[in-house]
Amino acid sequence: MPIDPHARRFLDMVAIAPSADPARMTVEERRESFVKLMALSGSQVAVGGVEDRTIPGPGGPLSIRLYRPVSDMEAALPALVFFHGGGLVAGSLETHDALCRTLAGESGVIVIAVDYRLAPEHPFPAAIEDANAATAWVMAHAASLGIDPDRIAVSGDSGGATLATVVCREARGGDGPAIALQLLLCPVLDLVAETPSRQEFASGYLLDRAMMRRDLEHYGPCDPLDPRVSPLRAPDLAGMPRTIIHSAEFDPLRDEDRAYAERLMQAGVAVDHTCHPGMIHHFYGLTGIVPAARTSLAAICRGLGDALS
Template sequence: MRVASGTGEPVAAVDEFTIDGPGGPLTLRHYHPPAETDRPGPALLYLYGGGWALGSLDTGDPICRALANGTRADVLAVGYRHAPEHRFPAAVHDCYAALDWIARNARRLGLDPARIAVGGDSAGGNLAAAVTLLARERGGPAIVHQLLVYPNTDHRVPAAGDSSTAVDGGGSVHGGRPTHGEDLTRGEDPAHGEDPPLGEDPALFNRHSVAWYWSHYLADPADAAHPLASPLRAPDHRGLPPATVITAEYDPLREEGEQYAAALQAAGVPVTLRRYPGMPHGFFAMPGVLDDGRAAQLFAADQLRAAYAAPAAPMLHTAPAEVGR
């Protein structure tokens, strides 16, 4: 075990250690929250983004620190294998292995195995959703909540002109800009405005970016329809953990993130969906630059604290066998 350093918010302690993974040693980074009075305490397995090919424990470090402070929960991050050297489903299996290890070793870590959540942003949100599907099929570990921040949920390439405005079915973008986002869980829809003159595809993260990441992640085009790659395509979303889904208005992943929230809700899963108007992909990691980045982190922490305080509901094991490739 070694002590790890970082540049984000100070926390009580950060250390790293390795566990046995399906493809070799996996590094876990453990963020200890301040004022650790609730023992055994809750935990969050957080999966950083980066299109399954980029990113690292260090790039996810500021978010993990903020969530450890905001939730008063231990946050653990895993250095999963990256594409293209290790294509789908390697990262999914690494993340599930980390979850399983945390659950089995919870007591010696001072954690409550009945209060473990998973979360992630972008590709990390995709992996978090996939892990809940795999845990449901394999009968555990139990997951009390899933935090999905602008997640990839479906293999698709948005159409030209759709890359950063993420238009809805009527071809308009949602206007207005409340400071702390818009709760769309019950179907409230903000006023519509006109599409801004964005040109062909000016965003730094756009439909071409999405296609590039997918091309490096999938070993076989047929894998695009696999539920662990495209959780939206799972044949059954019943019995999955309650979810918080955060999306950004100017994000090519907005539509699929909100469709996943709708699919969960249609399956009877409690869901809170919050869209942040005017925000681009990646804003959740920019609290020092964007006020809504900080607001979204605080909102996520509030959601997790509420989940940790609620009685745990058993997961329903109904997934078809082919999900667990």
């Protein structure tokens, strides 16, 4: 189907707005533009409570934010450990506050957002180390947090989804509770392949090729073929948890997201993959200006709640 008209109008506005060249964008410019983008997330959804905490991290104290859904249940609830997007160089607890509130409020799941260390100040693999540490901490403290240890999922959007699926792969066969589910929103999965969607939507569709290359430069010295950077390059995906992938029709990442879903299924993993028609990268964060994106996000939340029920 054609691109959503509201998304098209947004992209047209982005095209004429003064902005830095993505190929030369400084870290500060990247972060400032990302904050402006995340302001389009729409109104906040009511939740039962929000709590900021600090937990031990491999590089020092690590900030997390817990979102509790409105619930009168006394039983332990499922949980979602969430890693924000932003190319691993931008984003924070604040930029994704509205999205996390929606995920918690509309799914009935406790959401724990993680403020992992960003590059270039903290290059690869610092973000992965923080993601692993935060997930392990939630699992170890599930009882005191009112969380069912058998229903803990991990999630992220864009670059944060890369972290989520790396956490799942590295957790396979561990001694602790198993990760029940991974929820990946427009994940970055292969920085090497020149897929048709990466070529067709190389510029003008929010996530530019030049921007992705610049983010990789900031991420630090790493091999793009490393499965911790390009999860689709992992030689073995057997034993991964149940997976839900949401991609977008007009996203340069569309084809690698589909390829990852296919590889997981070939490895015997239960996969639910939805490519949202007419949508662009980051559609779940454009709910304030793209009505169809709000409908899609509601479906994402329902699917999350059902998967962890």
